[in-house]
Amino acid sequence: MNTATHQETQDLQTAVVSACELLLIPLSQLRPSSRNVRKNGGTSIPELASSIARVGLLQNLTAIASSDGKHYEVVAGMRRLAAWKLLVKQHKLDKAHEVPCLLVPDTSARIVSLTENVQREAMHPLDQFEAFAALVAEGRPIEDIAADFGVTPLVVQRRLKLANVSPRLLADYRADAVTLDQLMALAITDDHAAQEAAFYDSPQWQRSPQALREHLTSNEIDATRDALVRFVGTEAYEAAGGGVRRDLFSDDTRGVFLIDAALLETLARSKLTAVTESIRTEGWMWVETVPRMTHAELHGFQRAPRNRRMPNKAEAKRIAKLEARQQAIEDRLNADDTEAIAEEEAQALNEESDKLSAKLNLIEQSLLVFAPETLAMAGAIVTVDHQGEIAIHRGLLREAEAKALRAQERQSAVLGSGVEGEAQQPATPRISEKLARRLSAHRTAALQAEVTRHPQVALVAVVHRLALRVVCDAYGAGDPAVNISASPQDGLDAHAPDMAQSPAATAMREVRQAWAERLPKEPDTLFALLMTLPQEELLSLLAVCVAATVSVITPRGDALPAVALAQAVGLDMHPWWTPTAEGYFAHVSKAKAIEAVQVFAPDHMARLSKLKKKELASEAERLAVGTGSLPVMLRAPVQMANAEVLANANANE
Numbered sequence: 001m002n003t004a005t006h007q008e009t010q011d012l013q014t015a016v017v018s019a020c021e022l023l024l025i026p027l028s029q030l031r032p033s034s035r036n037v038r039k040n041g042g043t044s045i046p047e048l049a050s051s052i053a054r055v056g057l058l059q060n061l062t063a064i065a066s067s068d069g070k071h072y073e074v075v076a077g078m079r080r081l082a083a084w085k086l087l088v089k090q091h092k093l094d095k096a097h098e099v100p101c102l103l104v105p106d107t108s109a110r111i112v113s114l115t116e117n118v119q120r121e122a123m124h125p126l127d128q129f130e131a132f133a134a135l136v137a138e139g140r141p142i143e144d145i146a147a148d149f150g151v152t153p154l155v156v157q158r159r160l161k162l163a164n165v166s167p168r169l170l171a172d173y174r175a176d177a178v179t180l181d182q183l184m185a186l187a188i189t190d191d192h193a194a195q196e197a198a199f200y201d202s203p204q205w206q207r208s209p210q211a212l213r214e215h216l217t218s219n220e221i222d223a224t225r226d227a228l229v230r231f232v233g234t235e236a237y238e239a240a241g242g243g244v245r246r247d248l249f250s251d252d253t254r255g256v257f258l259i260d261a262a263l264l265e266t267l268a269r270s271k272l273t274a275v276t277e278s279i280r281t282e283g284w285m286w287v288e289t290v291p292r293m294t295h296a297e298l299h300g301f302q303r304a305p306r307n308r309r310m311p312n313k314a315e316a317k318r319i320a321k322l323e324a325r326q327q328a329i330e331d332r333l334n335a336d337d338t339e340a341i342a343e344e345e346a347q348a349l350n351e352e353s354d355k356l357s358a359k360l361n362l363i364e365q366s367l368l369v370f371a372p373e374t375l376a377m378a379g380a381i382v383t384v385d386h387q388g389e390i391a392i393h394r395g396l397l398r399e400a401e402a403k404a405l406r407a408q409e410r411q412s413a414v415l416g417s418g419v420e421g422e423a424q425q426p427a428t429p430r431i432s433e434k435l436a437r438r439l440s441a442h443r444t445a446a447l448q449a450e451v452t453r454h455p456q457v458a459l460v461a462v463v464h465r466l467a468l469r470v471v472c473d474a475y476g477a478g479d480p481a482v483n484i485s486a487s488p489q490d491g492l493d494a495h496a497p498d499m500a501q502s503p504a505a506t507a508m509r510e511v512r513q514a515w516a517e518r519l520p521k522e523p524d525t526l527f528a529l530l531m532t533l534p535q536e537e538l539l540s541l542l543a544v545c546v547a548a549t550v551s552v553i554t555p556r557g558d559a560l561p562a563v564a565l566a567q568a569v570g571l572d573m574h575p576w577w578t579p580t581a582e583g584y585f586a587h588v589s590k591a592k593a594i595e596a597v598q599v600f601a602p603d604h605m606a607r608l609s610k611l612k613k614k615e616l617a618s619e620a621e622r623l624a625v626g627t628g629s630l631p632v633m634l635r636a637p638v639q640m641a642n643a644e645v646l647a648n649a650n651a652n653e
Contacts, residue, residue, distance in 0.1 A: 020105075022060065024098035025072050027084055033064065033073030035109045038117050047150030049083035053092055054148050057084075060100040062116065064109045072101065075109045076116040126174050129163035132156060158184075158248050166192035169199060184249040185209035188257075189216050213247070220245060221264065223256040228291055230388025232267045234258070240267060265291050268384060275390055276382045283372075284394070285401075286379035293383040295603070302402040303602065304378040304395035306368040319363055326356045326589045330432055350613060357590025361609055364595055370395055377401050385606065433555040435587040439633045440553045440561075441495040445504035446576035447562065450569040451547035452511055455539035457568045458546040495553060498583055504576045511544055560633070573634040579624045584631065585617035593620050600627035 062076035074081045087093040104112050135145050142160075146153045163170075165187055172178040178199070186195045198215045199207060206215075223229045223244075229237070234256060238244055242263045247255030258264055268291035276289045290297075311319060329349050332341070341349075370378070378395050385391040397405060451458050493499040520529060533541070552561040579585065585593045590613050597608055601623040608616055 021103045023101055023103050025063065025101045026096045026098055027088060027093070028095040029071050030061070030063065030074055030081060030084075030099065030101070031066075031071055032078055032081065033075045033109065033113075035064075035073070035113065036075050036078055037110060037113045038078055044150075045079065045082050045086055048079055049086045049090075050150030051148060052080070052083050053087055057100065060102050062112055063101045063103055064106050065103065072103070073109075074101070075104070075113040124174060125180065126163075126170060129159045132159040133163040136160060154248070161187045161248050164190060166195045168192075168196060181209040182207060182212060185212040186216070187249070188213055188245065188247050188255075217245070217257045220257040220259055221261055223258055224254050226258075227384050227386050227388045228264055228268050229258060231291075231384045231390075232264060232271060237264055237267060272382050272384070272390065275392070279380050279382060279392060279394075282380070282394075283375040284380045285375070285377055288379065288381050290381050290383045293381065298381075298393060298603065301393075301396040301398065304370060304374045304397050304405060306370055306395065308367050309369050311363070311367055315363060315367070319360065322356050322360050322363075323589070323591075326353055326360070326591070327432065329353045329356075330587075330589060354590055354613060357594065357613075358609060360589070360591030361594050364591065374405065377405050389606075391606065432587065435584070436555050436559075436633065437495040437553055438583070438587070439496075439631060440559075441492040441499060442502060442504070442577045443571075443573065443634055444550060444552050445492055445499060445502055445508065446573055447552060447566060447569070447571055448547040448550045449504040449507040449576065450571050451550060451565070452508065452540075452543045454569045455536075455543040457565070458543035459539060460568070461546055461565060462542070492553075496583075498580075502576065508547065512548065515541060515544055573630055574628055577630070577634060579621065579629060579631070581614075581617035581621040585620045586614070590616060593617060596620065596629065596631070597623060600624060600629045 057080065059077070059080070061074050061080055063072040063074045066073050084093070084097075084099060088095050088097070132145060136142065142153050142156045146156045149156075162183055165173075165183055169178055169183065169186060173180070173183055182199070186199060189195060194216060198212050202211070202215065221229060223234050234244070237258060237260075240263060243259035245257040245259060247257070249255070269289050272289045272291065276287055280287045329352060333346065333349055333353075374395065378397050378401060380392060380394045381396060383391050383393070451461070492505065496502075499505050550562070550565070554561055577583075579596070585596070588596070593613075593616055594605060594608055597620050598605060604619075604623060608619060611619060
């Protein structure tokens, strides 16, 4: 391989220099050369132009004469030429302004361009930081420095901040043992000892910029994450004399840390005072202001029960109107021809439904009241929630207060047991026919599964049906659950698409399959086999057959067919059905879903009310896990006393 010797290189450089000439050339005669080896790099032109305008051109351009004899082509200094042209475009310079250019021979164009770009070495960033600090030390204002280099004052302040980091860390930065990102994180404090401790005392895996920043601000409050800061406001905190640390390397909305936690809490408590005094007028035994309250602390209290008062005439009319419109929306969205609904219409309907739900929820909350005796024993806490909004937790009971209230309720129950009159029954929530059929299909499957476990009840059900038609001459009376014609009710999945995977349907499928594998299909052979079965097995088979005919499907949410049969087998829907998003919450209005959640997760009401319906349904399903919550339609009816049943039977004899 042939290489140039040192002497040859020197001779080439001498020849190039001797052939060069320094000229002042008007900008109008300068243009970029295709032989400039740098093809990229046209960045930060405005900043460079600003610097040239204030400081002047510190390095001349390098050019060759153009073949047209009128222009010169710049082979080195493309960014500088672009900056000059920008100044002309901004009318800060005339296009006839003369620029110093080194004119080189045409044959040396590429080697000169390459030499300028290859042989130079960029300064270390730390040199720039220290140079900025030196300029300030000489008395140069930050604004003037920023203007000289075409940058913002914030850029200069950041360079100065980095120059002020611990000398030990800066030395390691120059040696590539500390990264620029780590240096910026450490610059959040001016305490050199704290900077060094955060970096050198931490293991390698805890030296990420985020970890270092969190280490140095561990005793301070992050204004972007803290609920109390959102509630009080950073401006109000600073106006009260609170100290603030700002991270120059974060954007405007982040990197603000409050130093005085005690002052922040004092300001929050003061801001909550008016609300606290208002709550006191409600008659609570105690009211406390607690600016910060964790979920664990809140769960340390028990909740006093609330009673739902009957809405007045205006409220009832308002509720009916809102529910009617909401039901119309639900019916439209759940119709069989849903695909025909345009996406825009569906979105508009969902938004309207959300607004209706919010209005219904407000009305419903106003109907839930505490009894006077509860007010006299319970208390309330005024606090700030995680979103920075005022939160009021009413009806809180300490352990001693909860025991006293339970004792009072037991005494009231004893005293009130002899009072005539019918107890007020809770109103059954209105649900769509589609959901009513779905829920009653699941109740049917559960009832079928339970009947297979109770042969004696199955026998009673058959005799009951036959006696009504043959002995009591009551053909068609009532709403029979058992179809004596032995028509298996196998189409439940038409009403509940999730039926196949339900525990009840699975149990029925397995027990029927077991008998199907055991019994012959030929009628005479089957009869002969049944004649040989013990009575216990025969009753078991009867139970399976009767169970398969049970059907309590209804389109009405306030209907509860076959109450007697359900009570006889002790039907409890908890093992057979659990509320899910797709199985329940997505099919009721947002207000009804929130009302259901109120029973088992009252602390989440405010948060859930702000969610879209789909998100609400999913979150309600998660919160319902393990709570045993059931809609009214699936709850066990109140059992009748045996004495009442016997009394009715004797009265009919």
